[in-house]
Amino acid sequence: MTRFKIYQENCSDITVVSNLFIDEYMKDANDAQLKIYLYLLRVMGAGLSTSVSDIADQFNHTEKDVVRALKYWEKNRLLALEYDEAKNLSGIRLLNVSKRSANDVVALAPVVQLPSKQEAPRQETLNVKSEFCKPSYSLDQLKEFQNKEETAQLLFVAEQYIGKPLSPSEIKTILFFADRLNFSEDLIDYLIQYCVDKGKKDFRYIEKVAISWAQEGITTPKQAAKFAVKYEKSVYDVMKALGKSGIPTKAEADYILKWNKTYGFTKDIILEACSRTVMATDNHRFEYADSILSSWHQKQVHHKSDIKALDEAYAKSRAITPKPRNKNLDQFNQFMHSEYDFEELEKEILSN
Incomplete structure (x- = not known):
């Protein structure tokens, strides 16, 4: 089919959307998340103010849908939620959409102001813990x-x-x-089924998975499948390598995603750090692996060749400073490196 250009004669009343948002973020977001971000x-x-309830009314969503969408974009580092002393949402700071390395400074855009208590006495408290807490349903319900x-x-x-x-x-859980x-x-x-x-x-396991999906703003099986694949590839192998089983906690998943996404490490490098961690400690393994990475x-x-080079440089630096020789250790090493016929030695031990 013939390709065509898209143009507009009057561009005075427009909302600017980053190309990076369209190229990298839009394809993964659901309908509610897209509508809410564009509305923000x-x-x-326009220099206007809004609220969770206003946004919900605008798109015929529930306030929970709005909260989940805001949390989703906050997790993707496209906005930052601001709270007052009573932990009520008081502002939304939109972050510039750009490719960032771990050391880049996040540039900030103007704040979307929410109504003050004088303008709107009712404030929406974003209490995620209570939002995802299972109620005590009655028999009638x-x-x-x-x-x-x-x-x-x-x-x-x-x-x-089942x-x-x-x-x-x-049934109450469902x-x-x-x-x-x-x-x-x-x-x-x-x-x-998953x-x-x-x-x-x-x-109990199924409920934990459901809550983790809800916190990610997942609303369709397609999104859930994509999220599950991401976790299968980047989280569960690392969990296993560190001797962990079950569903990763948010802190554990955040560590692994940092190593993978922020640091950009490949799987083999992360697993190498896990292997060294397991050999070194039984406690606080995620923290230990994080220090290595x-x-x-x-x-x-x-x-991995870079790791080998670091190991060799470290070994050379240790060899430069001679340490006092341990005579007993030398004798032990000499014993261990002596040539013995271990098969004959074993027979002699068994015969005594």
Whole structure:
């Protein structure tokens, strides 16, 4: 088909969107996240103020949807949320969209001001912990949920995945996914299937995965699949290498993503640091591995050959300063390097 240009005659009333945002961020964001970010650019450009409830009304979203979208963009370092002393959201600082190295200074754009308490007495408190806390559902709420036609089918499918009838507690957990996390039936279906495929049928595990997805702003199975693949490749192998099992905590995942994304280390370099960590300590392994990788990052390690060069330089520096010789150690080393017929020695020991 014929290619064409896009142009506009009157550009006086426009909202500027970074090309980097379009090229690198837009493809991974869902509908709500995109609308809210573009709306923030619009509000900032016009010098207006807004609030979580205003944004929710603008796009017919829930306030929880808005909060999740803001958290999503904050995690992607496109904005910073500001709070007052009462931990109420008081401002949103949009960050410049640019490729940054670990040592770059983050440039700041103007703040999108939210209404003061005089303008809007009602403030939305972004309490993530309470937002993702499972309520104590009543028996009536449980029955109402079970009696919905779409719910009955979902529960039937879940039972097929789990391989047994669901308990009331497990049904309440699924209600939590739909009611509090705003998961669709398709996403709940995919969630349970994903966990069962990993050999995890415990609903406590499934709930932890669901909350981690909600915190990431995941709303579709496609997004969940992409997020799961990212974690499979960049997190779980490292967890295993450090002797860890189960779902990584946010702090653990942040460490690994820093090593991978911020430092730009390849998998083999990260696993090399993990191997050295396991040989050195049983405690605080993530912190220990981070100290190794931070040092390698400062010394501009890019390949395993760079690590070998650092090791050799360190060994030479140690050899320059002679240490007092340990006579007993010398004798032990001489004994260990002597040539013995170990097979004959073993026979002699067994015969005594």
